[in-house]
Amino acid sequence: MVLELYASMGSPPCRLVYAVLKHLNIPYEQKTLNMREKEHLQPQFLELNPFHTIPTIVDDGFSLFESRAIITYLVEKYAPDNHLYPRDMHKRASINRWLYWETATLSSAVRNYMSPVFRGESEKPDAKAGEAIVNHVGTLDSILSKRNYIAGDNLTLADIALAFTVLSIKAHDLNVNQLANVNNWLKRLESDLSSIWTEIFVEPIEAMKKRFAERATKS
Numbered sequence: 001m002v003l004e005l006y007a008s009m010g011s012p013p014c015r016l017v018y019a020v021l022k023h024l025n026i027p028y029e030q031k032t033l034n035m036r037e038k039e040h041l042q043p044q045f046l047e048l049n050p051f052h053t054i055p056t057i058v059d060d061g062f063s064l065f066e067s068r069a070i071i072t073y074l075v076e077k078y079a080p081d082n083h084l085y086p087r088d089m090h091k092r093a094s095i096n097r098w099l100y101w102e103t104a105t106l107s108s109a110v111r112n113y114m115s116p117v118f119r120g121e122s123e124k125p126d127a128k129a130g131e132a133i134v135n136h137v138g139t140l141d142s143i144l145s146k147r148n149y150i151a152g153d154n155l156t157l158a159d160i161a162l163a164f165t166v167l168s169i170k171a172h173d174l175n176v177n178q179l180a181n182v183n184n185w186l187k188r189l190e191s192d193l194s195s196i197w198t199e200i201f202v203e204p205i206e207a208m209k210k211r212f213a214e215r216a217t218k219s
C-alpha cells in the first residue's frame with residue numbers, strides 16, 4: 001500500500017516532508033484535510049494523530065506525526081543507504097543534534113520574532129528574538145566556513161531542515177543577508193535540490209513574506 005500523507009504546501013513542517021519525499025522519489029498518496037471545515041478534528045484523524053496536526057503519515061498501517069520524526073523514518077525505511085541520514089552513529093547523532101537545535105532553538109526564536117505581528121499585537125516583530133536570531137545565524141556562518149554542509153561533507157536532513165528556517169529568516173529585514181558562508185551553503189543546496197528548490201523552498205517563503213507584510217501594516 002502506498003504511503004499516505006496528510007499535509008499541505010502552505011505549512012512549513014509539511015514542506016520539509018514534501019522535500020524529502022520528492023528528493024528521494026518516494027511514492028505517496030496525498031490526503032487532503034479541510035482545516036476550515038475542521039476535518040482534522042474528526043475522530044478518524046484524531047485516531048492517527050491526537051494532536052490533530054499536519055504533517056501526518058500512514059505507512060503500512062503505521063501512523064506517525066512530527067515532521068522531523070517523519071523525515072528520519074522516511075530515509076531509514078526507503079533510502080537506508082542514502083547520505084541524507086547515514087547509519088554511522090556519530091554522523092547520525094550530529095544530524096539529530098542539528099534537527100533538535102533547529103526545532104527547539106532557531107525555529108522557536110523565529111516564531112517568537114514574528115508572533116507579535118501575526119497575533120495582531122504590534123506592527124513590529126520582537127526585537128530581542130531578532131537579536132537572538134542574528135547571533136544564531138552568525139554562528140552558523142562561522143561553522144560553515146569550515147565545511148560545506150552543516151553536519152560534514154555531504155548534504156543531510158540537517159541541511160534541509162535548517163534551509164527552510166534560514167530562508168525564512170533571510171526573507172525578513174534582519175541583517176543576515178551578507179553572510180558569505182551561509183549564502184554559499186544555500187547556493188550548494190539550491191544546486192543539490194534543484195528540481196524542488198523553487199516550488200518547495202522559494203515560492204512558499206515569498207508567500208509568507210507577503211502575508212507577514214500585510215499583517216504588519218494592518219496591526
Ligand SMILES: N[C@@H](CCC(=O)N[C@@H](CS)C(=O)NCC(=O)O)C(=O)O
Nearest residue numbers: 011012013052053054055066067068
Ligand atoms: N511540530 C510539528 C508542528 C505541526 C503543526 O503545528 N502543524 C500545523 C500546521 S503548520 C497544524 O497542523 N495545525 C493544526 C492544529 O494544530 O490543529 C511538526 O513539526 O510536525
